[in-house]
Amino acid sequence: MNEQISGIANKFLTKEDCSREELTLFKSWLSSPSSRDEVEMWLTKNWAGAAEMDSHLLIEDITRHIENYQKRRHEKSGFSFKSVVKIYQRVAAFILIPVIILGVLYWIGQSSRDLVQYTETIAPRGQKSQIILTDGTKVWLNSETKIRYPGRFGNLRREVYLEGEAFFEVARNSGRPFIVHASELDVKVLGTKFNIKAYPDENQIETSLFEGKINLLWNDPLSAKQLEREIDPKQSFVYDKFSRQVFAGRFLREEINGWKKNQLIFKDDTFSNLVRKVERWYDIDIIYDEKQFSDRQLTVELYEGERLERLLEVISLTLSVDYQFENGKIILTPKS
Amino acid sequence: MKKFLHTEKELVKKMAEGDSFAFEVLFYKYRNKVKGFAFKMIPSQVDPEEIVQEVFVKLWMKKESVDPEKDFQSFLFSIAKNLILDHLKSAVNRKLYFTSEYFQQDLLSEDGAEGHPPEDAEDRLRHLIEQMPGRRREIFCLSRFEGLSYRQIAERLNISENTVDSQIRNALAFLRDHFRKMILILFC
Numbered sequence: 001m002n003e004q005i006s007g008i009a010n011k012f013l014t015k016e017d018c019s020r021e022e023l024t025l026f027k028s029w030l031s032s033p034s035s036r037d038e039v040e041m042w043l044t045k046n047w048a049g050a051a052e053m054d055s056h057l058l059i060e061d062i063t064r065h066i067e068n069y070q071k072r073r074h075e076k077s078g079f080s081f082k083s084v085v086k087i088y089q090r091v092a093a094f095i096l097i098p099v100i101i102l103g104v105l106y107w108i109g110q111s112s113r114d115l116v117q118y119t120e121t122i123a124p125r126g127q128k129s130q131i132i133l134t135d136g137t138k139v140w141l142n143s144e145t146k147i148r149y150p151g152r153f154g155n156l157r158r159e160v161y162l163e164g165e166a167f168f169e170v171a172r173n174s175g176r177p178f179i180v181h182a183s184e185l186d187v188k189v190l191g192t193k194f195n196i197k198a199y200p201d202e203n204q205i206e207t208s209l210f211e212g213k214i215n216l217l218w219n220d221p222l223s224a225k226q227l228e229r230e231i232d233p234k235q236s237f238v239y240d241k242f243s244r245q246v247f248a249g250r251f252l253r254e255e256i257n258g259w260k261k262n263q264l265i266f267k268d269d270t271f272s273n274l275v276r277k278v279e280r281w282y283d284i285d286i287i288y289d290e291k292q293f294s295d296r297q298l299t300v301e302l303y304e305g306e307r308l309e310r311l312l313e314v315i316s317l318t319l320s321v322d323y324q325f326e327n328g329k330i331i332l333t334p335k336s
Numbered sequence: 337m338k339k340f341l342h343t344e345k346e347l348v349k350k351m352a353e354g355d356s357f358a359f360e361v362l363f364y365k366y367r368n369k370v371k372g373f374a375f376k377m378i379p380s381q382v383d384p385e386e387i388v389q390e391v392f393v394k395l396w397m398k399k400e401s402v403d404p405e406k407d408f409q410s411f412l413f414s415i416a417k418n419l420i421l422d423h424l425k426s427a428v429n430r431k432l433y434f435t436s437e438y439f440q441q442d443l444l445s446e447d448g449a450e451g452h453p454p455e456d457a458e459d460r461l462r463h464l465i466e467q468m469p470g471r472r473r474e475i476f477c478l479s480r481f482e483g484l485s486y487r488q489i490a491e492r493l494n495i496s497e498n499t500v501d502s503q504i505r506n507a508l509a510f511l512r513d514h515f516r517k518m519i520l521i522l523f524c
Contacts, residue, residue: 012428015380020435027428030421043377043417050376052368055388059360062392069393287469289506326471333502 005029009042120148123164126283128259133160136171137178140260143280144199165197167260170212182207185239186217195256202276208236208256216246270294274315275332282308288332293321349404359399362408363392370416377420379427381459387423391416429481434458464514468507475500476507 008022018026029035123129123141130140135153145164153159158178170178172191180187182198185205192212198205207216209231216237220227221244229246231237236251271293275286312323312330320335350358367388374387394415395402402411465473475493478484479500486504490497 012431013377013379018431020432023428023432023435027425027432030425030428039421040417043420044413046376047373047413047416050369050373053372053375053384055367055371055385057367057385057388059363061389062363062396063356065389065393066396069397331469331471333499 005038006042118148118150120146122146124283125280133158135173135176135178138169140167142166142197142259143283162196162198164199165195165259167193167195169193184218184241184244188215188217189213199276203241205239205241206236207231207239208251209233218244218246220244271319278308278311284308285329286332287329292334293319293332344408345404348402348408352399352402352404354399359396362395366409366412367392370412373416374420378423381462382423382427387416387419390419394419426477426481429483430458430462433480434461461511461515464511468510472503472507475503479504 005026008018008026011018011022012026030039121129121131121141123143123145125144128141128143130138131147132138133149133153134151135158137158139147139160141147142165145162145166147163147166148161150159153176155176157176158173159181160179161181163183168178168180168189170189170191170193174190178189178191180189180196182196182205183200185198185207187194187196187207189212192214193210194212194214195208195210196205197207207214211233213233214231216229216231216239217226218239219225229237231248234251236249236256238247238249239245240247271288272290275288278284279286315321316323316335322333322335324331324333344362347358347361351362370388370391371384374382374384374391378384378387391412395412398415402408465476468476471493475489478489478492479486484492486497486500489495489500493500
């Protein structure tokens with residue numbers, strides 16, 4: 001190791017600025033076979049002379065990284081076969097055990113005398129579930145949906161809280177309206193069938209009525225009053241969280257409640273909607289650059305147990321998108 | 337009574353057989369030494385604890401190839417040495433990138449925010465690069481830091497040159513976007 005190199009090395013390590021020439025010299029010294037012995041000696045000398053320095057790492061930090069590393073390596077090497085099997089297993093779990101219910105009991109103290117006990121049912125990503133409430137109302141929960149309801153409904157009304165998407169078949173009881181609190185929107189019904197989509201990560205809440213009559217209630221930002229609107233069967237209403245307005249529209253039955261029959265339907269869906277649906281259904285993360293796909297729409301119907309590979313194949317062909325699996329995630333890029 | 341006093345040879349032998357307790361003992365025995373070495377040998381942007389972690393993760397991965405009859409410290413050193421060398425090389429490459437025209441073209445030229453990159457630009461850039469998705473980061477580093485051509489990268493990673501190109505574009509768009517914000521903050 002000549003003096004020039006050791007000078008540069010010192011300079012570099014003490015964070016002093018090196019010129020391009022010095023850097024280039026240092027780089028070739030570090031990597032060229034002819035100076036390998038010198039580099040080795042330099043490092044050995046420094047290892048021997050290195051003073052101990054308190055490290056604050058714990059063995060847990062190391063074992064955690066080892067686990068991550070092994071998981072990554074496992075996924076990488078086994079991608080072609082193993083990860084596909086894993087996805088199959090997930091899909092299979094979704095078909096065979098559609099009902100996984102996590103019941104969480106907790107208390108909400110409204111007043112010290114009037115305690116209502118709530119139950120929470122969650123359909124996690126990749127799974128769906130169906131529940132029947134104490135009044136006979138049936139609720140189908142789509143993936144990644146949470147519903148909270150009291151163990152016994154009050155005398156005046158039946159109230160539930162929804163986050164996600166659910167189809168309700170409300171048992172008729174004209175004396176006790178059934179109210180779904182979906183984020184900022186309340187849906188009041190007497191007895192009917194309807195679907196609500198109110199995922200927290202989406203800006204719109206969509207309510208579609210199949211039978212009967214329902215009322216939507218929300219707060220008007222201008223007058224600060226509560227507004228109410230009645231909707232008729234076959235109508236679909238979209239509430240926008242930004243503008244706090246509702247928009248009416250018609251809908252196709254299958255498109256809205258297809259998920260309930262294990263049909264995954266995309267009808268002129270925007271790309272980001274599509275991705276979200278697929279993520280929820282198959283419990284998988286999809287990575288893509290939103291800007292590159294904003295102009296693409298897709299209409300496709302898929303049925304129960306459809307393989308994720310086939311869906312991706314369809315998306316890939318119709319939207320000219322390339323997909324690849326990486327670390328258990330799917331990465332979408334525009335076809336070049 | 338359980339015997340706690342092991343010779344290092346016994347510990348190493350146990351670790352090589354997959355005993356995690358022996359590994360733990362060796363880790364606590366040597367973590368400070370490795371940190372001291374790392375602290376001395378790497379540029380200040382890299383956290384020496386990061387190296388300590390990498391060294392011991394590697395050690396566990398390679399435990400089967402440890403020979404208990406041989407000096408354990410030399411084995412540990414050889415792992416640390418190779419990691420330090422990698423870090424040094426990529427730090428030199430980063431510095432070279434910073435002083436190159438590439439850097440001006442990639443990040444500074446477009447909106448006329450000329451002149452010197454801000455002082456901690458390198459740290460920030462390193463941080464931004466770490467935020468990129470794995471594949472993109474790999475491609476970007478191969479291109480800008482290792483100086484490989486698109487074709488070489490495509491061959492090494494077994495992907496098309498077009499993919500390399502689009503990944504680099506995306507990486508640059510991402511960096512520019514964040515870098516400009518940063519420069520604006522610094523200069524306003």
